[in-house]
Amino acid sequence: MASKMINLTIDNNKVQVPEGTTVLKAAKSIGVNVPNLCFHEDLSIYGACRLCVVEIEKHPRLEPSCATLAEEGMVVKTNSTRVRKARRMIVELLLANHPEDCLTCDRNQICELRKIAHDLGIRKLRFEKGRKYDYALDESSPSIVRDPNKCIQCGRCIRVCSEVQAVGAIDFVDRGGRTQVLTFLNKGLDNVECTNCGQCILVCPTGALREKTAVDDVWAAIDDPKKFVVVQTAPAVRAAIGEDFGMPAGSLVTGKMTSSLRRLGFDKIFDTQFAADLTIMEEGHELIGRVTNKGVLPMITSCSPGWIKYVEHFFPECLAHISSCKSPQQMFGAVAKTYYADKIGIKPEDMYVVSIMPCTAKKFEAERPEMNDSGVIDVDAVLTTREAARMIQEAGIDFTNMPDEDFDKPLGISTGAATIFGASGGVMEAALRTAYEVITSKTLEKVEFEQVRGMDGLKTATVDVDGLELKVAVANGLANAKVLLEQIAKGESPYHFIEIMACPGGCLGGGGQPIPTNLEIRKKRAAALYREDEGMPIRKSHENPAITAIYEEFLEKPLGEKSHHLLHTSYTKRERY
Numbered sequence: 001m002a003s004k005m006i007n008l009t010i011d012n013n014k015v016q017v018p019e020g021t022t023v024l025k026a027a028k029s030i031g032v033n034v035p036n037l038c039f040h041e042d043l044s045i046y047g048a049c050r051l052c053v054v055e056i057e058k059h060p061r062l063e064p065s066c067a068t069l070a071e072e073g074m075v076v077k078t079n080s081t082r083v084r085k086a087r088r089m090i091v092e093l094l095l096a097n098h099p100e101d102c103l104t105c106d107r108n109q110i111c112e113l114r115k116i117a118h119d120l121g122i123r124k125l126r127f128e129k130g131r132k133y134d135y136a137l138d139e140s141s142p143s144i145v146r147d148p149n150k151c152i153q154c155g156r157c158i159r160v161c162s163e164v165q166a167v168g169a170i171d172f173v174d175r176g177g178r179t180q181v182l183t184f185l186n187k188g189l190d191n192v193e194c195t196n197c198g199q200c201i202l203v204c205p206t207g208a209l210r211e212k213t214a215v216d217d218v219w220a221a222i223d224d225p226k227k228f229v230v231v232q233t234a235p236a237v238r239a240a241i242g243e244d245f246g247m248p249a250g251s252l253v254t255g256k257m258t259s260s261l262r263r264l265g266f267d268k269i270f271d272t273q274f275a276a277d278l279t280i281m282e283e284g285h286e287l288i289g290r291v292t293n294k295g296v297l298p299m300i301t302s303c304s305p306g307w308i309k310y311v312e313h314f315f316p317e318c319l320a321h322i323s324s325c326k327s328p329q330q331m332f333g334a335v336a337k338t339y340y341a342d343k344i345g346i347k348p349e350d351m352y353v354v355s356i357m358p359c360t361a362k363k364f365e366a367e368r369p370e371m372n373d374s375g376v377i378d379v380d381a382v383l384t385t386r387e388a389a390r391m392i393q394e395a396g397i398d399f400t401n402m403p404d405e406d407f408d409k410p411l412g413i414s415t416g417a418a419t420i421f422g423a424s425g426g427v428m429e430a431a432l433r434t435a436y437e438v439i440t441s442k443t444l445e446k447v448e449f450e451q452v453r454g455m456d457g458l459k460t461a462t463v464d465v466d467g468l469e470l471k472v473a474v475a476n477g478l479a480n481a482k483v484l485l486e487q488i489a490k491g492e493s494p495y496h497f498i499e500i501m502a503c504p505g506g507c508l509g510g511g512g513q514p515i516p517t518n519l520e521i522r523k524k525r526a527a528a529l530y531r532e533d534e535g536m537p538i539r540k541s542h543e544n545p546a547i548t549a550i551y552e553e554f555l556e557k558p559l560g561e562k563s564h565h566l567l568h569t570s571y572t573k574r575e576r577y
């Protein structure tokens with residue numbers, strides 16, 4: 001049924017919007033961006049910062065436009081003297097409680113607070129500083145640093161953590177001027193249920209949240225003549241890193257990324273997609289084994305370390321459902337320091353493996369004590385997409401004008417199936433492409449499984465594999481994963497195979513991706529990955545010649561003894577707080 005339309009006037013313009021539209025959104029529909037800080041389009045309305053106030057005829061007070069619905073005949077002014085004065089006052093008060101660190105702040109180019117202060121014409125600090133900036137940083141996490149001194153208490157991080165991720169690792173504590181965002185008993189993010197997903201970083205409007213950087217460690221390794229430094233790049237990075245150089249969202253920059261990394265001084269530029277193909281070989285055979293031998297079903301993917309930590313804390317009774325496969329990042333580290341190191345005559349301890357990931361939780365994953373099956377730590381340092389872009393900027397590389405170059409061989413050879421790992425539903429689709437052909441020994445003519453694509457948080461499908469009806473589900477965002485886990489915990493899950501990614505949209509919406517990341521941008525990054533898949537000569541993981549070679553020369557067979565040792569892992573029940 002078509003929604004009822006509402007007619008109102010905003011800044012002397014006649015506007016028509018569907019019933020239920022906020023004044024903020026109605027203003028946006030005519031090209032007026034009302035400034036705001038606590039509002040975020042992916043989150044519930046909070047209405048606390050009051051920065052988005054507007055004047056509404058017959059309303060005695062200024063009203064927050066994010067929390068006020070458009071009404072028939074409403075007359076709104078978004079830019080009156082009264083409104084501008086109120087907005088300035090709000091920002092001036094925020095600045096009176098804020099350190100003047102812009103020159104050295106991680107966010108200085110993209111800080112929403114700094115931009116709003118600039119746009120509102122605030123050129124001097126009118127009020128005396130109201131508080132000392134001596135809150136201790138929370139640096140307990142291997143992935144995330146919290147700086148309470150730069151927090152403006154907008155509550156976005158709290159809402160994303162509880163509403164989108166169903167975690168609730170942080171909340172407001174205390175009242176009035178003493179209010180802070182804290183973890184349970186101020187134990188630090190590493191000592192509570194935080195999954196290290198980094199979604200809080202993406203929504204934070206200031207520099208109060210950032211990744212724990214590995215940039216200096218990576219420079220030191222590159223400069224160390226004794227180290228052979230290889231880098232792997234996750235699929236979602238090539239569809240996003242261009243944004244940090246001013247390119248439009250959805251720009252596919254695989255070749256520019258590769259040439260830029262070569263200029264930085266890495267010895268070999270490899271691709272996590274090689275390991276994604278390897279994951280499909282191992283995980284696909286694990287699934288076939290579970291289905292044919294009445295093993296634990298549904299089987300759930302294990303690529304997303306934020307998701308793994310979530311299930312370890314919240315649903316330990318479901319751990320047997322998770323594939324024992326390590327993530328592609330960790331498979332890559334393990335084979336780089338054994339198979340490849342041996343091929344080129346280098347000791348594992350002289351090789352330094354760097355990952356470039358869309359994900360902050362990958363930093364945590366690389367530090368898990370079980371991730372050292374090569375005899376040394378499998379992955380030495382993890383950079384987010386943002387950190388990799390910063391290194392390229394620091395080196396003065398003209399990214400947008402770099403030539404396209406290829407990955408090095410053999411760990412840079414991959415397929416279209418591996419490319420789509422970066423989008424929600426991609427691992428499922430890649431697994432189905434291989435499982436179909438392994439189970440039926442027939443060629444799969446149409447490789448696209450449209451049913452599992454797209455940005456919906458929860459997708460389900462029944463796939464006919466030559467008479468076997470495989471029921472599958474795909475979830476992105478941990479609140480959606482929770483729905484599937486509750487079914488499993490009650491013994492009511494109808495599925496054989498489930499893909500779960502911790503972040504909205506999958507890895508392309510990861511907590512280490514360029515800021516801003518929102519629904520429109522996620523869609524464009526996904527389209528870029530599907531474009532790359534379509535253009536690749538090989539689109540099924542089991543047809544990757546480098547994968548065939550590694551099994552012939554080294555691993556012998558999927559789920560074989562060497563695979564079990566290097567490519568598989570186990571999980572740990574963790575506390576609730």
Ligand code: SF4
Pocket residue numbers: 098099100101102103105106107108109111112113114150206207208
């Ligand atoms: S958070 Fe923004 S306003 Fe605050 S110091 Fe950093 S750049 Fe400046």
Ligand code: SF4
Pocket residue numbers: 144157160161165167168169170189193194195196197198199200201
């Ligand atoms: S990293 Fe994720 S789980 Fe941890 S506090 Fe941030 S949003 Fe919550």
Ligand code: SF4
Pocket residue numbers: 150151152153154155156157158181200203204205206208209
């Ligand atoms: S940490 Fe960032 S997102 Fe969270 S309340 Fe503070 S300013 Fe807002």
